[in-house]
Amino acid sequence: MIPVTKPFLPPKEEVFQLLEGVWERKWLTNNGPLLNEYEIRLKEKLKLNHLLVTNNGTIALQIAIKALGLSGEVITTPFSYVATTSSLVWENCKPIFVDIDKNTFNIDPEKIESAITPKTSAILATHCFGNPCDIDAIKLIADKHDLKIIYDASHCFGTQYKGKSVLEFGDISTLSMHATKLIHCVEGGAVVTKDPDLLKKMAYMRNFGHDGPESFAGVGINGKNSEFHAAAGLAVLKYSDTILESRKNQKEYYDKALVNLDVQTQLDTKDSSPNYSYYPAVFSNEERALGAVKQLNLNEIYPRRYFHPLLSSLNYVDVKNQLPIANKIAKSILCLPMYYGLSKVEQDFISRILLRSKNYGV
Numbered sequence: 115m116i117p118v119t120k121p122f123l124p125p126k127e128e129v130f131q132l133l134e135g136v137w138e139r140k141w142l143t144n145n146g147p148l149l150n151e152y153e154i155r156l157k158e159k160l161k162l163n164h165l166l167v168t169n170n171g172t173i174a175l176q177i178a179i180k181a182l183g184l185s186g187e188v189i190t191t192p193f194s195y196v197a198t199t200s201s202l203v204w205e206n207c208k209p210i211f212v213d214i215d216k217n218t219f220n221i222d223p224e225k226i227e228s229a230i231t232p233k234t235s236a237i238l239a240t241h242c243f244g245n246p247c248d249i250d251a252i253k254l255i256a257d258k259h260d261l262k263i264i265y266d267a268s269h270c271f272g273t274q275y276k277g278k279s280v281l282e283f284g285d286i287s288t289l290s291m292h293a294t295k296l297i298h299c300v301e302g303g304a305v306v307t308k309d310p311d312l313l314k315k316m317a318y319m320r321n322f323g324h325d326g327p328e329s330f331a332g333v334g335i336n337g338k339n340s341e342f343h344a345a346a347g348l349a350v351l352k353y354s355d356t357i358l359e360s361r362k363n364q365k366e367y368y369d370k371a372l373v374n375l376d377v378q379t380q381l382d383t384k385d386s387s388p389n390y391s392y393y394p395a396v397f398s399n400e401e402r403a404l405g406a407v408k409q410l411n412l413n414e415i416y417p418r419r420y421f422h423p424l425l426s427s428l429n430y431v432d433v434k435n436q437l438p439i440a441n442k443i444a445k446s447i448l449c450l451p452m453y454y455g456l457s458k459v460e461q462d463f464i465s466r467i468l469l470r471s472k473n474y475g476v
């Protein structure tokens with residue numbers, strides 16, 4: 115059986131060794147020493163000044179929305195994981211979807227401006243599959259209309275834009291370190307900002323609003339992560355370069371093997387080096403994609419229709435704008451299996467079945 119993804123598991127002993135100290139200290143959570151170290155190591159690795167680890171990537175988004183005081187309408191992408199939209203609605207903001215670019219699958223900046231109204235407070239965009247948005251164009255629009263920018267950079271550990279971590283951009287960027295993400299700590303996330311005041315605010319928001327043992331600076335939530343997660347995260351982080359490198363090799367291997375397949379892959383954004391956290395393949399239409407799924411499933415290979423359905427089809431959103439490109443891509447896209455340890459032999463096998471599926475008709 116070949117699933118779409120498998121979590122990376124570091125050597126057990128390395129996690130257990132870190133946990134020894136937890137037993138000695140009897141300090142299990144509440145921003146303990148391992149969590150602190152995890153934050154420091156993440157900042158070093160990603161060359162970032164301000165980062166806070168949270169208990170997942172969804173709470174990271176909610177803290178970001180709350181810290182920026184967003185309200186009213188927020189312009190966002192329909193082509194992302196549900197948490198991008200649900201976190202807006204949960205925080206009483208109204209998502210306004212605009213269409214995506216057909217090559218990068220990211221929000222199309224040209225469609226943003228006409229969706230802005232006096233109620234618009236921000237843009238929440240996802241760097242889809244770890245490939246950066248058109249950051250410069252989005253910044254110009256946001257500055258012109260005095261809007262905040264949040265990037266859902268859940269997929270973006272290791273992604274670079276103009277030689278820096280893509281997490282440096284926007285007022286706040288959020289990261290997910292869920293087990294299925296490229297680099298993980300079982301369950302976890304982070305908020306990143308360049309603004310030290312915003313960081314302070316998010317730090318108390320992450321901890322129930324506490325700014326001292328008996329004082330509260332404002333409203334908060336429990337966004338803290340545990341020593342167990344930090345231990346797992348530290349053990350995984352040690353292998354991040356190896357994981358990223360192997361992903362790049364796997365991406366290039368698929369590119370070569372599938373050169374004669376009738377699919378479109380994701381175009382790398384200019385000036386970026388994506389992390390290739392997924393291998394999306396867009397077929398000519400939905401029937402063709404489902405035909406390929408059928409052939410793969412017969413061989414116990416399970417790609418995923420990611421992202422499908424489109425977020426604009428959720429039963430708690432309104433849709434104002436036409437989204438023809440997102441609709442077409444969501445119906446005809448498959449993410450192919452890609453995870454640390456997937457072998458070339460397996461990639462060959464998957465590729466052969468895909469190439470043969472061209473001839474089966476549907």
Ligand SMILES: *Cc1c(COP(=O)(O)O)cnc(C)c1O
Pocket residue numbers: 170171172173194195197198240266268269290291292301302303
């Ligand atoms: C995974 C993911 C999230 C949610 O992160 P969790 O850590 O699972 O809460 C949000 N947005 C996107 C785009 C994701 O892929």
